[in-house]
Amino acid sequence: MDKPWRELQWGRKQEYLQYAQEYKPNREDIKYLRVLLYGPVGAGRSSFINSASNVLRGRMTSPALVCDAVASQNFTRKYETHKFIKGRGSSKTFYPLVFNDIMGMEDGTNRGIHPDDIKLALRGHVKEGYKFNPVAPLTQDDPGYNPSPSADDKVHVLVCVMSANSSLIKSSVLEKMKSIRETASDLGIPQMLIMTHIDAACNETWKDLRNVYKSKYLRKKMKDFSSAVGIPMNCIFPVKNYSEEINLNDDIDALILSALRKMVDFGDDFIERI
Ligand SMILES: Nc1nc2c(ncn2[C@@H]2O[C@H](COP(=O)(O)OP(=O)(O)OP(=O)(O)O)[C@@H](O)[C@H]2O)c(=O)[nH]1
Numbered sequence: 001m002d003k004p005w006r007e008l009q010w011g012r013k014q015e016y017l018q019y020a021q022e023y024k025p026n027r028e029d030i031k032y033l034r035v036l037l038y039g040p041v042g043a044g045r046s047s048f049i050n051s052a053s054n055v056l057r058g059r060m061t062s063p064a065l066v067c068d069a070v071a072s073q074n075f076t077r078k079y080e081t082h083k084f085i086k087g088r089g090s091s092k093t094f095y096p097l098v099f100n101d102i103m104g105m106e107d108g109t110n111r112g113i114h115p116d117d118i119k120l121a122l123r124g125h126v127k128e129g130y131k132f133n134p135v136a137p138l139t140q141d142d143p144g145y146n147p148s149p150s151a152d153d154k155v156h157v158l159v160c161v162m163s164a165n166s167s168l169i170k171s172s173v174l175e176k177m178k179s180i181r182e183t184a185s186d187l188g189i190p191q192m193l194i195m196t197h198i199d200a201a202c203n204e205t206w207k208d209l210r211n212v213y214k215s216k217y218l219r220k221k222m223k224d225f226s227s228a229v230g231i232p233m234n235c236i237f238p239v240k241n242y243s244e245e246i247n248l249n250d251d252i253d254a255l256i257l258s259a260l261r262k263m264v265d266f267g268d269d270f271i272e273r274i
């Protein structure tokens with residue numbers, strides 16, 4: 001396509017960055033806006049969290065953030081909140097935007113995360129550090145179960161992460177995703193979708209990320225995801241995660257920030273409602 005079908009203001013990074021950096025929930029009992037990421041195994045959840053950290057902190061951050069991924073064969077298994085450090089030394093705090101990573105979803109029963117575990121996480125019942133067990137979802141008598149979650153423990157935005165470079169997603173995985181989406185809808189939790197690997201999926205975008213909204217292929221992919229997962233187009237954000245880079249890149253940042261802005265807005269709306 002000659003003209004992009006969605007406007008992205010590539011030059012306004014600073015403004016978007018400030019927006020994400022300065023966000024604070026306007027409620028006494030909520031310190032953190034909690035974003036939960038889910039999706040098929042290997043879609044790029046951990047990399048997205050890492051990318052968000054790089055962008056917010058304005059530098060490449062240590063991969064220790066996704067230590068779980070490194071420690072256990074690139075596999076996220078534990079329920080972990082990723083907070084990003086703001087400031088240094090004695091003025092060190094955390095950004096109020098935090099991310100929860102969970103185990104990926106797989107085809108078949110007893111493989112990958114159990115959908116019931118995600119539903120428990122949405123309501124804040126999963127304790128920090130809980131190790132997911134694909135064969136048996138968390139139960140109330142498990143020490144990893146939080147019987148009385150605070151408003152802070154609950155998930156405020158649910159983000160589905162899918163790779164533009166993946167082959168067809170198995171229907172059993174889509175079924176699991178659908179049931180999670182329904183639970184989130186019942187709870188009124190806002191939802192969006194991050195489409196990763198746009199560099200690997202499309203040659204034009206690989207050459208220049210600014211072609212993202214000109215690519216017919218990526219638009220089609222977004223439409224396919226939209227109908228498969230049931231998330232409207234305007235809640236789908238294509239990104240390229242930091243993967244092999246050693247320096248920050250303004251175009252990568254612009255796409256990540258565009259997604260982060262929507263997360264902040266959606267999450268804040270929800271926080272005001274609950
Ligand atoms: N080229 C490219 N590679 C990516 C992108 N996002 C992630 N990757 C790579 O894809 C692989 C999987 O990414 P992860 O972030 O580990 O995915 P995950 O969803 O956390 O995976 P699991 O926790 O194993 O389910 C890694 O090798 C990443 O470097 C992207 O946008 N572009």
Ligand SMILES: [Mg+2]
Nearest residue numbers: 046069075076
């Ligand atoms: Mg991971």
